Amino acid sequence: MAFVSSGYNPAKPMENRITDIGPRKYDEFYPPVIKKNKGKWLYHEILQPGVLVHVAESGDEVYTVRVGGIRLMSVTLIREVCDIADKHCDGHLRFTTRNNIEFMVDSKDKVQPLIDDLESRKFKGGSFKFPVGGTGAGVTNIVHTQGWIHCHTPATDASGPVKATMDVLFDDFKNMRLPAHVRVSLACCLNMCGAVHCSDIAILGYHRKPPLMDHEYLDKMCEIPLAIASCPTAALKPGKVELADGTSVKSILVNEPRCMFCGNCYTMCPSMPLADTEGDGIVIMAGGKVSNRISAPKFSKVVVAFFPNEVPRWPQTTNCIKNMIEVYAADARKYERLGEWAERIGWERFFEKCELDFTHHLIDDFRDPAYYTWRQTTQFKF
Amino acid sequence: MPTVEYGGKTFTVDEDGFIDSFDNWNEEWVQLVKEAEGIDELTDEHWKTVQVLQDYYKKNGIAPMVRILSKVTGFKLKHIYELFPSGPGKGACKMAGLPKPTGCV
Numbered sequence: 001m002a003f004v005s006s007g008y009n010p011a012k013p014m015e016n017r018i019t020d021i022g023p024r025k026y027d028e029f030y031p032p033v034i035k036k037n038k039g040k041w042l043y044h045e046i047l048q049p050g051v052l053v054h055v056a057e058s059g060d061e062v063y064t065v066r067v068g069g070i071r072l073m074s075v076t077l078i079r080e081v082c083d084i085a086d087k088h089c090d091g092h093l094r095f096t097t098r099n100n101i102e103f104m105v106d107s108k109d110k111v112q113p114l115i116d117d118l119e120s121r122k123f124k125g126g127s128f129k130f131p132v133g134g135t136g137a138g139v140t141n142i143v144h145t146q147g148w149i150h151c152h153t154p155a156t157d158a159s160g161p162v163k164a165t166m167d168v169l170f171d172d173f174k175n176m177r178l179p180a181h182v183r184v185s186l187a188c189c190l191n192m193c194g195a196v197h198c199s200d201i202a203i204l205g206y207h208r209k210p211p212l213m214d215h216e217y218l219d220k221m222c223e224i225p226l227a228i229a230s231c232p233t234a235a236l237k238p239g240k241v242e243l244a245d246g247t248s249v250k251s252i253l254v255n256e257p258r259c260m261f262c263g264n265c266y267t268m269c270p271s272m273p274l275a276d277t278e279g280d281g282i283v284i285m286a287g288g289k290v291s292n293r294i295s296a297p298k299f300s301k302v303v304v305a306f307f308p309n310e311v312p313r314w315p316q317t318t319n320c321i322k323n324m325i326e327v328y329a330a331d332a333r334k335y336e337r338l339g340e341w342a343e344r345i346g347w348e349r350f351f352e353k354c355e356l357d358f359t360h361h362l363i364d365d366f367r368d369p370a371y372y373t374w375r376q377t378t379q380f381k382f
Numbered sequence: 383m384p385t386v387e388y389g390g391k392t393f394t395v396d397e398d399g400f401i402d403s404f405d406n407w408n409e410e411w412v413q414l415v416k417e418a419e420g421i422d423e424l425t426d427e428h429w430k431t432v433q434v435l436q437d438y439y440k441k442n443g444i445a446p447m448v449r450i451l452s453k454v455t456g457f458k459l460k461h462i463y464e465l466f467p468s469g470p471g472k473g474a475c476k477m478a479g480l481p482k483p484t485g486c487v
Contacts, residue, residue, distance in 0.1 A: 011420075012420070220402060220404070220481065223481055224444075267485055267486070
């Protein structure tokens with residue numbers, strides 16, 4: 001398409017420039033019933049999976065229908081969401097912090113037509129566009145990252161494994177049969193954008209090979225001290241390297257036995273790529289939470305050291321997650337989050353019940369705090 | 383990598399318009415970046431910023447933190463943005479011939 005100017009003048013970039021205006025204020029987009037009753041809600045109920053009702057002091061009710069969001073979506077799909085909101089909700093909608101979509105209506109008789117409309121919409125391939133669910137003690141949306149769609153440091157994909165996992169866990173998105181809610185998150189490298197370090201179950205992209213050094217360009221592309229300081233295990237040091245043509249250049253030397261393949265140096269220095277088809281894969285973590293309910297927030301812990309990237313459906317990863325959730329659902333007590341359950345029965349029982357292999361990779365060996373993760377007691381189960 | 387010609391000189395640049403090597407920097411490069419960055423006129427303050435960045439990079443091998451740049455030049459961040467509308471990274475570092483900033487930018 002030919003160039004169409006928005007009115008911006010590249011010759012005078014600072015002319016008529018609007019800046020520092022921030023986001024639009026949230027209350028501009030409130031549905032009327034929300035605006036009227038803000039701060040005056042009495043109680044709420046989950047009527048059925050995916051459907052909530054909030055009742056205000058004035059007696060007003062607002063019904064919320066939550067549907068799964070795919071997070072990465074086209075303008076076409078957003079327009080369809082807007083059409084639904086125009087049709088049923090006077091043009092109002094919201095997105096949740098787990099990227100689900102919520103449609104709100106102000107009376108009960110508007111709920112069922114909305115649900116029927118949402119559930120009737122499917123993509124050509126057959127998948128639901130707007131599956132209703134994601135409330136209460138079930139599995140709601142997976143917080144995830146960019147993966148191979150857009151990022152340059154991933155060790156796995158994001159959208160692909162998320163689709164594969166949610167297909168396997170779809171029944172739990174539409175139901176509330178678990179002891180407590182299970183939060184699943186994914187990050188495609190251990191930058192851990194998102195929530196993998198604090199989720200009940202976390203999928204994490206992981207490398208297994210040290211960076212490949214592009215000595216010819218390294219000193220030109222990179223600020224060497226930055227790359228060296230980016231290494232958590234001090235595996236990098238500055239050095240001179242002789243190129244094939246005999247010239248000596250400044251570069252970085254990698255002490256490979258000290259490298260644990262985090263990829264931080266590649267983040268800082270484009271001349272140290274480390275992605276690898278066979279080497280890269282997925283680590284599964286479990287037992288994290290952010291809420292303060294009953295027990296304090298917890299970090300998730302590594303429970304599976306490695307699954308390969310099995311494009312496009314990641315069967316080993318999804319089977320492992322499904323199995324973990326089934327065992328947790330059968331064994332945990334009501335209100336018990338996955339991490340609370342594992343800590344109550346002991347991690348040795350967790351591995352036994354979930355039939356996961358315990359390998360030496362799972363034993364913490366990073367600096368002094370590693371010591372506190374070992375068992376300094378005789379209390380354990382055979 | 384693509385090349386651009388300016389003032390009779392040829393520069394190799396990446397897709398963001400950063401120069402391929404600090405060693406290939408010269409005064410024509412500054413003029414080239416000046417146009418690309420929409421800077422009307424190069425003042426002494428522009429040159430001082432470029433000078434500080436280059437001295438720091440030669441001495442330390444990294445670009446200075448913004449606070450250090452402010453402290454050494456005496457320009458507040460707001461003023462650095464007035465000099466370089468794209469900011470100290472995409473504007474000033476590019477003009478000074480430093481490597482492209484990396485990390486989660």
